[in-house]
Amino acid sequence: MPGDVLLLSNSRPPGGAEPFAHAREVLASHLGDRTVWFLPYAQADHDAYVAWVARALAPLDLRPLHREPDPASTAAHADAVFVGGGNTFRLLHDVRRLGILDALRGNDACRYTGSSAGTNLACPTVKTTNDMPIVDPGGLDALGRVPVQVNPHYLDPDPASTHQGETREERIREFHELNTVPVVGLREGAWLHRTGDALTLGGNTARLFRRGQEPTELAPGTDVSWLISS
Template identity: 50%
Template sequence: MNLLLLSNSTQYGRGYLAHALDTVTGFLPPKARLAFVPYALADHDTYTGRVRGALEGAGIGVRGVHEGDDPVAELAAADAVFIGGGNSFRLLSALYRTGLRDALIKAVGGGLPYMGASAGTNMAAPSLRTSNDMPIVQPPSFEALGLVPFQINPHYLDPDPASTHKGETREERLTEFLEENDVPVLGLREGSWLRVNGERAAVQGERAARLFTRDASPKELPVGSDVSELLSCEPRFDSPAR
């Protein structure tokens, strides 16, 4: 697998993809034809135009998979694919509906470079179960692409000890997930990303990541951490709580 999984596409005070632009352009093949999947947002044309504007200066040609008659054919004609952020449930529902889910699994498994941001990064995991999003639609299944065998939580937020908010923190929600499922969860803070190249995986970007596993305290993973061992984990969903 050749994956670039961004926590976020927009960093505070910067333009779209600006915080990771060197990494993105280094990841994509030179003068690539990039298939963009805009289904996580409702306005596909505007979303595709935003991506095109961010990457055209680097010589990357962006075409939305919705711009032709057949999204699967658009994917097949591309040198790489980028799935943007938005609502993960709406996105996965569209991947099933268009046939792109199976096509993506096959294409990326065959070597097509895959870039995701936020909801697009959620798609790379086995399941939607660690998404932060509201289920505004009901996809046929929570099963995502399974490009990696562990879960990812983009936009991970640390607990704020000074907060008076009584709702669950992100840490508490992920702990609840691990009470029911035995699958590592990689929390990607804003400004961080995961780079997977074959059998190697590493945390990159501007901020450390946080790893959650069952029956263990969360572990800080500084930028540069090798997390290749996660690629060989065996996820177990819906296991009895211990």
């Protein structure tokens, strides 16, 4: 049985709360007392990022993967990893270059946690990220730990806004002009938690997009296991 997966929309809750304050309970349940290897590659300052997350998640046994002599080998045998947020393209570029992407692909039993860019990495591709491609990652295929796409930090259209660019919904509709994979738009504070063959939405509401269909609102606690069994 593949390892369980927890995909958070965000690490910083609105209103100035402590990092991950909104998800402490589900993180504790998901990670337990495992040693967790943290992947800081989505941000430039790896050491500062690890220190920030370690303080937020204490007393979790969080270890910096980038400090390992052979990070790919460590990832290949890890019981649990946590992939942090930042720029998705930098993250994918570095984990591919370092061999970590292939290592994690071969370690199905590893319990995976992602936030923002780390959530994008767990999808079949990174095509539904919000980030600019600041580096060529050498391809858009990602880990495929879940068979659906996620759009973290999903924002609803603001009828009072003067912004003339595409809304998030319009961008996802553009994705579905060329792709058939369902997309879950995770609003801030929301997460998807896969345990075995079950997939559940937690924390906040989300919006489900399927090609050729109108979007569907999902309430916290909704069982969307059919997305991984269809």
